[in-house]
Amino acid sequence: MMWYGNGWGWGAWLVMGLMMLVVFGVLVAGVVAVVIAVRNTSSRPSAPAPTADDAQRVLDRRFAAGEIDAEEYASRTEVRRRTSGR
Numbered sequence: 001m002m003w004y005g006n007g008w009g010w011g012a013w014l015v016m017g018l019m020m021l022v023v024f025g026v027l028v029a030g031v032v033a034v035v036i037a038v039r040n041t042s043s044r045p046s047a048p049a050p051t052a053d054d055a056q057r058v059l060d061r062r063f064a065a066g067e068i069d070a071e072e073y074a075s076r077t078e079v080r081r082r083t084s085g086r
Contacts, residue, residue: 055080 059080063073 056077059068059073059076062068063070068076
């Protein structure tokens with residue numbers, strides 16, 4: 001009996017070796033993709049907190065557009081100054 005004489009020969013070893021490279025490549029690419037996704041979500045900067053200057057700009061814009069009158073503009077500006085410590 002000849003067990004080793006009827007095999008696929010060197011072609012089977014070549015195909016198996018290439019398939020191992022493909023499998024390991026897919027695994028490495030998956031790990032890299034997960035690491036990149038985790039780093040992108042954790043390092044995303046949050047929106048900056050609004051400042052008193054932002055509030056004043058909004059107030060100025062609303063007054064200029066006619067959304068609020070002079071009395072309301074003055075009272076809101078005074079409230080903003082009292083609460084911001086200026």
